Amino acid sequence: MLILRKSHRKVTSVRHSRTMNTTKTAAAHPLVSSAPAFFPLAGRRGLVLGIANEHSIAWGCARILQARGASLVLSCLNDKARPYSQILADSIGAPLMCCDVEQPGDLAAVVAGAVQKLGGLDFVVHCIAWAPKEDLIGRVTDSSANGFNRAMQVSCHSFAELAKLAEPHMATGGTLITMSYIGADGAVPSYGLMGPVKAALESLVRYMALELGPRQLRVHAVSPGPVPTRAASGLPDFYALMARSAHSAPLGRVVTIDEIGGCVAFLVGPDASGMTGQTIYVDGGLHAVR
Numbered sequence: 006m007l008i009l010r011k012s013h014r015k016v017t018s019v020r021h022s023r024t025m026n027t028t029k030t031a032a033a034h035p036l037v038s039s040a041p042a043f044f045p046l047a048g049r050r051g052l053v054l055g056i057a058n059e060h061s062i063a064w065g066c067a068r069i070l071q072a073r074g075a076s077l078v079l080s081c082l083n084d085k086a087r088p089y090s091q092i093l094a095d096s097i098g099a100p101l102m103c104c105d106v107e108q109p110g111d112l113a114a115v116v117a118g119a120v121q122k123l124g125g126l127d128f129v130v131h132c133i134a135w136a137p138k139e140d141l142i143g144r145v146t147d148s149s150a151n152g153f154n155r156a157m158q159v160s161c162h163s164f165a166e167l168a169k170l171a172e173p174h175m176a177t178g179g180t181l182i183t184m185s186y187i188g189a190d191g192a193v194p195s196y197g198l199m200g201p202v203k204a205a206l207e208s209l210v211r212y213m214a215l216e217l218g219p220r221q222l223r224v225h226a227v228s229p230g231p232v233p234t235r236a237a238s239g240l241p242d243f244y245a246l247m248a249r250s251a252h253s254a255p256l257g258r259v260v261t262i263d264e265i266g267g268c269v270a271f272l273v274g275p276d277a278s279g280m281t282g283q284t285i286y287v288d289g290g291l292h293a294v295r
């Protein structure tokens with residue numbers, strides 16, 4: 006795969022390149038500070054799941070959605086994660102709830118809580134993924150059935166469960182978004198077990214789009230390029246992968262969580278009303294080159 010071929014030539018200092026790219030993107034794309042003076046999401050109510058800390062893709066989505074006028078409820082995993090997420094939720098005035106999708110009833114409780122606080126739902130943003138460490142770092146070929154199943158439940162099937170719970174509260178239609186990665190589409194070294202899980206997730210998106218379309222519920226996967234988050238740092242050789250991706254991408258850099266949030270804000274907004282069932286890349290164009 007191209008992202009990994011070109012890279013051998015150019016991976017010199019991963020740390021240096023990461024710093025440079027982050028600085029460059031932050032300066033060039035101040036989506037928050039230059040938020041438009043209109044609020045295309047005013048009156049829209051959404052649940053954003055999966056905030057771990059200020060580096061989380063869920064946080065990039067939440068702050069852009071809020072800046073565009075949406076009212077939000079956010080979730081983090083548990084009380085251990087809460088202190089890191091609470092400060093962020095407070096900064097945008099959004100209630101924060103805990104939700105571990107492996108705990109029976111948690112997802113139902115967070116959807117019910119969001120509906121109670123917001124009066125209904127217009128969109129949900131699912132930014133949750135997990136696999137047991139021992140299965141994540143090894144070959145997919147060697148993965149345990151239990152590890153594979155848990156990764157599928159947390160990272161893929163929970164999106165279907167979320168849709169089932171949210172659907173009755175999206176009376177006039179709405180949007181359901183999840184996060185994928187290009188490793189769904191081709192085998193990316195080090196992505197391992199999460200590759201087949203994301204492939205299943207992208208297929209799930211298409212089936213959900215088919216089934217929910219008649220109710221005007223639109224479903225998408227957003228597929229970001231590598232971003233340095235806590236989940237990503239659990240992948241073997243993640244920073245080398247990120248540096249190679251930055252060098253190979255047509256834009257020549259990694260993307261920011263604000264750019265991912267900007268795409269999500271577009272998808273849940275009125276201008277994307279004719280779209281459903283897609284995987285949309287926010288990866289500096291990496292997916293388009295070989």
Ligand SMILES: NC(=O)c1ccc[n+]([C@@H]2O[C@H](COP(=O)([O-])OP(=O)(O)OC[C@H]3O[C@@H](n4cnc5c(N)ncnc54)[C@H](O)[C@@H]3O)[C@@H](O)[C@H]2O)c1
Nearest residue numbers: 055056057061062082105106134135184231232234236237
């Ligand atoms: N970071 C990247 O490079 C990258 C690239 C493409 C796609 N993604 C995807 O973006 C999404 C968000 O990940 P991130 O990179 O922001 O990392 P992150 O670590 O900030 O977020 C992952 C979230 O998943 C949550 N989670 C894990 N197990 C859970 C469970 N049982 N119940 C509820 N929540 C649980 C974690 O608590 C965390 O909040 C994931 O789906 C990930 O696969 C990330």
